[in-house]
Amino acid sequence: MQKYEQQVRELLEAIGGEENVDKATHCVTRLRFALKDESKVDSEKLESIDIVKGSFSTNGQFQVIIGQGTVDQVYREMVAMTDIGESSKDDVKSAGSKKMNPFQKAVKTLADIFIPILPAIVTAGLLLGLNNILTGEGIFFDEALIEVYPQWADMAEIINIIASAAFAFLPALIGWSAVRRFGGSDLLGIVLGLIMVHPDLLNAWAYADAQAAGDVPMWNLFGLEVEAIGYQGQVLPVLFASYILSKIELFLRKRVPDAIQLLVVAPVALLATGFITFVAIGPLTFALGNGITGGFVWLFDVLPALGGLVYGIMYAPLVITGMHHAFLAVDLQLTGTGDGTFLWPILALSNIAQGSAALAMMFVSRSENLKGLSGTSAVSAYLGVTEPAMFGVNIRYRYPFVCAIIGSAIAGTFISISGVLASAIGVGGIPAFLSIFPQDWVPFFIGMFIVLIVPFTLTYLYGKFVSKEKI
Incomplete structure (x- = not known):
């Protein structure tokens, strides 16, 4: 008898039996199931099993918390004892997403895009915190630490450059993750993000002042006036642009002969997406994003x-x-x-x-x-x-x-x-x-x-x- 055979049998019975399991995988601490009918789960019976630490349902997946180390053994014994078979996390996500409504799918898409870039964002946040300690006034002295000890000033500047890079080039990070999520080439996503923060464009943080002064640079595209602005720190423009880029790329890959794909697909996809972004997507989503954040700012101000x-x-x-x-x-x-x-x-x-x-x-x-x-x-x-x-x-x-x-x-x-x-x-x-x-x-x-x-x-x-x- 295997070590967790009895618990596995009880667990399967509590979630509606082996026949109720569509796909199953595990992560570091949890078993992840795509169940055919979650209403068959007996939560009380499930959580009475000694190895089960809890359970919950999210994003079309039913997850059972087992614990680090133990979960791997339980999963292997379950696969050996049943005909469920092994599945990847993507298999379970795909099976679970079929039962999600459009709103849940949209939220899941955002999660799939942002979670891969979180390590870079969190690391940047921690380093900016270190920079805050060096440059903030009134922490250790009335003046900033670098003013009391000037020899630390250049070190603080280097830390700030390293820390702020992820935020300065945020569209490139989002573009990489979003285009990959939408099925396109992630390298093109990076290039798209870099295009949107090109130094020849008016920096988004200077846009308000330039607009007030009437100094916003403009392109004249055959009579159409387009603002030549960048999208530093913006989220929505690169999300929508990444979706368009990936769809154009996939469309071309299916129709362009393999022999000339390198010469056609990426140049055409980036050029088309760039024009669409600067002419339509960018201005509209720039205004929408600022409107959403403005609403939150208003609420927390008033x-x-x-x-x-x-x-x-x-x-x-x-x-x-x-x-x-x-x-x-x-x-x-x-x-x-x-x-x-x-x-x-x-x-x-x-x-x-x-x-x-x-x-x-x-x-x-x-x-x-x-x-x-x-x-x-x-x-x-x-x-x-x-x-x-x-x-x-x-x-x-x-x-x-x-x-x-x-x-x-x-x-x-x-x-x-x-x-x-x-x-x-x-x-x-x-x-x-x-x-x-x-x-x-x-x-x-x-x-x-x-x-x-x-x-x-x-x-x-x-x-x-x-x-x-x-x-």
């Missing part, structure tokens, strides 16, 4: 308490649905302006709140398994990875999730009233302060104190004195 409260409440539920990826585009647009984002600090505090609620469960529970899971998942959340805490502990017992949201809402309201801004996207946990503008550290640390104490206290008190559930 009603900051409401904005912080709503986003503090909604962020964790958005993570469950995967819709939080849509707000990453807004964050990138806000940071691209150079003024900073007010959304990302709330995200960071929401992650910490989930960790605090999970940590409280370590003291509430009498189960050694749950104590271990709660402790390790809390540490993970404090470092910015909330999946183990949210799906393995908090959502599983419901009230820790609610208590975490309460703490996040209070902290989000407070830091929004205080006008806390992040210069970039970084690690969404306790190290997040590195990405916060130094002048906003004090209110951010107060918000961090709130999400450390409030969710922990509420979860502990409810679990110990109110909840009738014995865990």
Whole structure:
């Protein structure tokens, strides 16, 4: 008998039997299923299995949290015991996406585009945080550190160049990932992004001043006046342009003979997409993107308490649905302006709140398994990875999730009233302060104190004195 044979049999029975499984794969901690009918899942029976730490459904996939190391063994035994067979993550994603509605597919597409570039963005955010420490006034001295110790000035400049490169050439990163996602050649996506930030174009950050002064450079295309502007820090223009580029490329590849594809496909696709982008896509999406971010800016300027409260409440539920990826585009647009984002600090505090609620469960529970899971998942959340805490502990017992949201809402309201801004996207946990503008550290640390104490206290008190559930 294999080590987890009994648990695998129980797991399959709980998810509706082997015949209910279309595709199955696994990641570092979870089994991922594309099920034919998720209504057949018996969640209570599933989560009573000793190796199961939790379960949830997202983006057309039903995921069962097993744990690092163990999940690989469980998956191999399941494949050996059944006729399900091995599948790749893409196979499961493809099978799961067939059951998604158009809105869910759109959100999933955004996630597929932005997740691959997150390591570059987060790294840049952390380095910008280091630059903030060197150049920010009032942190160690009344003056900036580089003014007290001028020998550090050139080092700070080098760090700033390295850190800001990902944001300066953001359209190239997005173009690479988006064109690849839409089925085109990712190298052409990079070139498209670089075209959109070409130094001969008017920098997008100087556009408002140039427009006010009437100095916006123009192209005359056979009588059609087109603004010669770049799209630094913009998200929507390169997303739409990447879609057009990939479709033109795929169209040409099917019709152009192989012998001349190198001479025809890429030049024609880039030239056509470039014209369409500068004439139509760019101006329209530039205005749309600025309008969307302008709406958020207006809300947080005029009603900051409401904005912080709503986003503090909604962020964790958005993570469950995967819709939080849509707000990453807004964050990138806000940071691209150079003024900073007010959304990302709330995200960071929401992650910490989930960790605090999970940590409280370590003291509430009498189960050694749950104590271990709660402790390790809390540490993970404090470092910015909330999946183990949210799906393995908090959502599983419901009230820790609610208590975490309460703490996040209070902290989000407070830091929004205080006008806390992040210069970039970084690690969404306790190290997040590195990405916060130094002048906003004090209110951010107060918000961090709130999400450390409030969710922990509420979860502990409810679990110990109110909840009738014995865990």
